[in-house]
Amino acid sequence: MSFEKLKIIEPILKALRNEGYSNPTPIQEQSIPIILQRKDLFGCAQTGTGKTAAFAIPVLQLIHEHKQTVKQPNTIKALVLTPTRELAMQIQESFEAYGKFTGINHTVVFGGVSQWTQVNALRRGVDILVATPGRLLDLINQNVVRLGDLKLLVLDEADRMLDMGFVNDVKKIIAKTPRQKQTLFFSATMAPDIRRLADSLLINPLKVEVTPVATTAETIQQAVCFVEKKNKPALLLHLLTNTDIPMALVFTRTKHGADRVAKELNRSGIRAEAIHGNKSQQARQKALHQFRLKQIKVLVATDIAARGIDIDELSHVINFELPNVPETYVHRIGRTGRAGASGIAISFCDREEKAYLKDIQKLTSCLIPVEGDHPFKDAPVNNDLRKQARTPYEMAKPKPAKRFSRDNKRPGRFNTRVVQ
Structure with missing residues (x-):
C-alpha cells in the first residue's frame, strides 16, 4: 500500500x-x-x-x-x-x-x-x-x-x-x-x-x-557474552578494536558508569562520549551530533536515551550492563535494526546479571545465542583498558574471522555459537 x-x-x-x-x-x-x-x-x-x-x-x-x-x-x-x-x-x-x-x-x-x-x-x-x-x-x-x-x-x-x-x-x-x-x-x-x-x-x-508485546525486531541479530564483571571493560575494548564495528551505542545502568566507560575508551584511543541526565542539553546535543557525523565511534548512554536516540544505519548496540527491567532491553537494542535495516546487539552478562538475562529471554520468548569464543570468558585479565590492549596475546592474535561482524555469505547476520 x-x-x-x-x-x-x-x-x-x-x-x-x-x-x-x-x-x-x-x-x-x-x-x-x-x-x-x-x-x-x-x-x-x-x-x-x-x-x-x-x-x-x-x-x-x-x-x-x-x-x-x-x-x-x-x-x-x-x-x-x-x-x-x-x-x-x-x-x-x-x-x-x-x-x-x-x-x-x-x-x-x-x-x-x-x-x-x-x-x-x-x-x-x-x-x-x-x-x-x-x-x-x-x-x-x-x-x-x-x-x-x-x-x-x-x-x-x-x-x-x-x-x-x-x-x-x-x-x-x-x-x-x-x-x-x-x-x-x-x-x-x-x-x-x-x-x-x-x-x-x-x-x-x-x-x-502491530507486533507482539515486548518482542525484538527480526532484523536484529543478538548475542550474549558471559564475562566476569571486572573483565567487561577489556572485552568491550577487544570488540571495538578487533572486530568490524564502525560505530556502537553502549548502554550502562548508571550515569557514573557511562562516564567511566567513556573515559576509559578515550584513554585507549577510541573516541567516545557519554550522554545521560546529568549532562547539559548543549553537551548532549553536541555528543549526538558528533555521533551522527561519525566524529566519535562510541556513544555511551544510560536508559534515558534508550528511546530517544535515532541514528541512521547504527550497526551495533552493546549492553555493557544488562538492564534490570526486561522491557528496557527491547528498547535499547531497538536503536539498531530500524526501518528494515539489519543490526547487531551484543550483551555482556556477569554472574549477578544472569537473572536479568533469564527475565529478558522469558519476556521476548527468545533464547539469545551465547558467544563463547572471546578471550575473557574465564581467564582473569587486567581491568586497565590501556594495558589490556597491549598484551602479547592481543598484539599477536589476528583479528577474528568476523565472529562479531557481518557474514560475507549472509549479509546482516551474526555468527554465533550456542554453548550448551
Missing part, C-alpha cells in the same frame, strides 16, 4: 516523497486512517516501527484541514507529550520534515535549557506543540501556555513517562485541556498501569497492535 491510498493530502505527500518515503509501515497503515476519522487510538508498537510518523502525518493533516475551515489566530491545537528531551526534538524534526509544505507552525519545549527562546516562539503562535511534561507544566503555571483550544492530544512513550515518574505532571496537564478532544495514546508495553491510564483518558478507542 502507498501513502496515496491512505488519503494523505498533497502537501504532506510531497514532503514524504522528498524524504524518500513511498510505502507506510504496518503501524502507519493501520493508525493513520483511524486518526483521520478523528477517533481515539491506543497504539502498541515496539520501538523502530515508524510510530512517530504514524501520528505526525495525520495530526498535520487534521490541523491543516482545521485551519482551512476555521480562521483564528495561531493557538495550540495539537499537543504531543513525550518523556525525554532527545525524543521531543526528534518528534519536532519529524513535524518539520512532513509539514514543510503545509504552513503549519510548530515548536518544541523541554527542560535543561533557558526557556527564553521557547517562550518567544510560543508568543509568536504555534499550532502544534511538542513538550516534555516538566517544562510544559512550568510554562502553564507561568501563563505562557494555554491549552483551551486544544483539539488533539498525543501521549508518546506513555509507559516510559510512567517509569520516569511523570504521571502526576501528565495528569495535571491533561486537566488543563478541553474535555472534548481527540486523544492518541502510544506505548511499547501494555502493563496493567498503562491500561488503567489509557482507560482514564480514551473514549471508545480503537486499538492498533
